[in-house]
Each structure stands twice: as C-alpha cells, then as structure tokens.
Amino acid sequence: MTETQPSMSSAPALEVAGLAKSFGSLMVASDVHLNVAPGERRGLIGINGAGKTTLFNMIAGELKPDRGAIRFFGDEITADSVIQRTLKGLGRTYQVSTLVPSVTVRENLALTRGDGRLPSLWQPWQSRLDDDLLDTADQLGLTPVLDEAVANLSYGTLRQLELAMVMACKPRLLLLDEPAAGLSHAERQVLQGILQDLPQEVTLLMIEHDMEMVLALSDRISVLHQGEMFAEGSPDEIAAHEGVRDIYLGRANG
C-alpha cells in the first residue's frame, strides 16, 4: 500500500507541542501548544510575566525547554542551535538593541553579509550593499538615512533598522518581540505600515502590548496565561472574549 506523504508546504510554519519550562519553582510554561500557518500574521498577547518572551527564547533556541517539541515547516528543530534555526529561516528581533552605534546604517546592514567582524585600519569596511539589501533598506524606510551614524538615529528609525537587519537574512518566520515598545504614536503608525507591507510569504509571530496594533496586524491572536494558551481566535473574537478581558483586568483566577 502506498500512502501519500503530506507535502512540506502543507506543514505549519511553526508548531509548538506541549512545551514546558520552569525556572526553579516558577513554572513559566506548563503545556504550551501553538500552530501558525505559513504566511499567517499571528499576535501573541498576555499580561506582564505571562511567559511570552520565554516562549520566544525557546522557539529561537536560546532557551532549552524542559519538555515538548518545536517544528518549523514540518522539520523538528527542538534540539537545533540558534544558528541552525537561523540558517533554516527563523529570524527574531529583541526588546534591546543589537546594532553597532558607532558606524552608519549602511555599515550595519553590510554586517549581515560579512563575517560579523568590525572594520579595522588594515581591513577596510565592506559597505557596498547588494541590490537585495538596498531593497530591504527601502522597504524599511531607511534609504534617506543609509549614511547616517546609527548613534544619531531616532528611536523609531533604530527599530526599523533592527527589523531590516533581520529581514536581510530572508527569514521564513519572523518573531517580533514588542516591536512598538517605546515608540511615539507617529512612529507606531510608520512601523504598522512597514509591518503591513512585509512580503506575504514571511510568517509573523508578534508579541505586542499595543492592542490597537495587534488587532490591526494579526490574522489570529493567541493569549498566553498561566503557562498555557488560554485562548486563540480572530482579532474580533479576542477583543470580545470575556475571559481575556478578565485576565487583563486582573479578574481571572490565579
């Protein structure tokens, strides 16, 4: 008997199954399940300390889960290193900056193509950007500031550059950890437009406290609470979900 194997393209972009993690006696994830379809925009919300960043750290390979499995487009990556996951197409941004402030935007972007070493007198800086990088810079609104020193950029532009650095590596799945944190209202509007215009083939999983932005950008939203996925639904379903409102108003059990 021949059985048709499911094609890789039908596999979820990300599948998290039964993930558990404790820090000493603090259980941050007890049985987390998550399924994100290719090309989907998924919001991940939950009150402070719900374990959202911990979940990202496990998905990205920075933290080893105590239990459970992570699959990336059907490929089990639970035991892979951060680098292996990055090479497979998993990209992430952080809440803190990972840029080199003393050099220009162009030179930071060039780092994504080099060996990651800083320039020296004997090794001139390789800062010619290929067309792909110039396109990425343009998509992220960075063309006017390519020759500005990173130290002189506004906070909003810094966040755009961080996103460009990850997009330059052509991720298939992008984990965004609070991309709007610290941005002004105007900067949030710019960021929202940029995220809306990201190529549809890039799957997004986004932690964000700005509910307006999460509701506007997400196809679906998952709510993490007390170490488990408490709810999942469309933005309208989550906005109307009484249990979710109770969590945010501090009325949920526990």
Ligand SMILES: Nc1ncnc2c1ncn2[C@@H]1O[C@H](COP(=O)(O)OP(=O)(O)OP(=O)(O)O)[C@@H](O)[C@H]1O
């Ligand atoms: N390395 C660690 N060691 C010990 N405790 C940790 C560690 N990392 C996170 N925690 C704790 O785990 C819990 C979840 O933290 P986490 O940062 O994942 O939550 P979060 O949902 O991302 O919160 P926020 O929305 O405030 O960023 C918190 O109580 C935090 O103090």
